[in-house]
Amino acid sequence: MNQRHATAASHAADPRSESHSAVSAFALWLFLIMCVLLTTRVSADEALQNEKAWSALNHDQMASMLRQSLDEYGIVPSVVDQTSSQFAVDLGQQGLDPMDAFVSSIAGLNDAVKTILDLSSADPIAAAASIDPSAPHYAEIESLPKPIRMTVRTWLGRSLVRGRLYDEALPVIAEVDASETIDPASSLFYRAACYHALLMKKEALADLRQLLENEDDCPVRFSRLAKMMVADIKPLKEDSLDEIARLMTDVSRRLELGRSDDKVEGQEQKIIDKLTKLIDKLEEQQQQQQQQQQQSSGGAGGSQGGQETPMDDSRIAGANGNGNVKKKDLDQDPGWGNLPPAERKEALQKISRDLPTHYRDAIEAYFRKRAVQN
Known part of the structure; x- marks a missing residue:
């Protein structure tokens, strides 16, 4: 009995025991504060989520x-x-x-x-x-x-x-x-x-x-x-065929409203620029594919088995002409660049033959409107 009392007295007098109790109390207090802050933050987040940017009026x-x-x-x-x-x-x-x-x-x-x-x-x-x-x-x-x-x-x-x-x-x-x-x-x-x-x-x-x-x-x-x-x-996407078709639809809308102002001309020029850019991109891709095919085939430019291969596009063939070309006076022909109706229709069909229906209809409608305006 006396030994237990002595042990208790020694613990009570030990400052490390008091320090351990204080740390435990502080940890508990800190834990409670964190719980309160977390609950408040969750409530605020829920309030923000439930808050509507607009609401209908009765x-x-x-x-x-x-x-x-x-x-x-x-x-x-x-x-x-x-x-x-x-x-x-x-x-x-x-x-x-x-x-x-x-x-x-x-x-x-x-x-x-x-x-x-x-x-x-x-x-x-x-x-x-x-x-x-x-x-x-x-x-x-x-x-x-x-x-x-x-x-x-x-x-x-x-x-x-x-x-x-x-x-x-x-x-x-x-x-x-x-x-x-x-x-x-x-x-x-x-x-x-x-x-x-x-x-x-x-x-x-x-x-x-x-x-x-x-x-x-x-x-x-x-x-x-x-x-x-x-x-x-x-x-x-910008400069895509989809965007070009939408621009054509927009020009058709403006023409239907009787517009033929600078805005319409600007939209038409934008269509031409984007089409040119798209065509150049497609041609570049085609050239790259051809180069890859030539490289994969081993660049066979000589003869095999006594049979000659076709002439490469990059080689200049022999010719006997003097190289002079008669210049065409385009200004004297008022109909230059205008195809007869039948050939124009055939050309439009070839241009839009492989396009999706949405793009094909937009392109054909666009050129019909332009023909009426001209």
């Missing part, structure tokens, strides 16, 4: 956005009540498109928006020009509250995209903040449609991916088309 939220915007714009309360009530009726009983109803409500209170509304059906290009900073009504439009500006731009951009006026639509809708409109899905979808049509791959994929991040709130028609556009433009 009719009540749309009406609330309209009311708040009108209040900010300084409309008298009685008119705000009347406009908001009519907007709710248009969405509910009338079943109107939310953006159509929203823009119509604002047009009754703002002359610049009314001008855009009237021009959109009569002259959509002029309507798009009214958003330009040099336009007379631009300052008046920019003075509107942000939700109104963003929704009006989205509405006009949608109208232009539906008319395949992508060049005019993009400046209108490019800077739209989707979260500040009554229809964020439309803002993202129609802007992505512009980028897709104009072969702006990076920008198109960014908007399409953001749209599909919240597929649950996205209209089915948008989500299906968005997935198709992603699959269509993602594999697009």
Whole structure:
């Protein structure tokens, strides 16, 4: 008994025992802090994952956005009540498109928006020009509250995209903040449609991916088309035959719209340059293959068994001519370079015979449009 007491007393008096206890307590305290920090970080990560870049608004939220915007714009309360009530009726009983109803409500209170509304059906290009900073009504439009500006731009951009006026639509809708409109899905979808049509791959994929991040709130028609556009433009490579065919389709679209301006000529020159580059690349590959075949065959340039081999392309054959060639005066022949219709058709068939149907149709449509323009 006395020995056990003595041993306990010695441990109690030993400073190493106290140090070991302190280290254990510190380790436990550190472990608890790490657990708390880890739990907090996981919760924050989950919150970020659950946070959506955009969300669809129901009719009540749309009406609330309209009311708040009108209040900010300084409309008298009685008119705000009347406009908001009519907007709710248009969405509910009338079943109107939310953006159509929203823009119509604002047009009754703002002359610049009314001008855009009237021009959109009569002259959509002029309507798009009214958003330009040099336009007379631009300052008046920019003075509107942000939700109104963003929704009006989205509405006009949608109208232009539906008319395949992508060049005019993009400046209108490019800077739209989707979260500040009554229809964020439309803002993202129609802007992505512009980028897709104009072969702006990076920008198109960014908007399409953001749209599909919240597929649950996205209209089915948008989500299906968005997935198709992603699959269509993602594999697009610069200077490929696919890109050339798309450029030809774009030129055909512009010609159908009656365009024959510098933009069209620039696109045509781009097509020619890319085709030339592609042909040069293919010829280079063919030459490399021929050289490899010659090397693999041992470069048989002599005779075997008394039989002579054909003359190499690199050797100059004997000739008796003096080498003078009569120059052809091409300027005197107005039809030079133009094939008769039958031969032209045959040439086009040979050019596009081995191409996939998508490329062949685009090339043939392109040359048909050019023939009509000439």
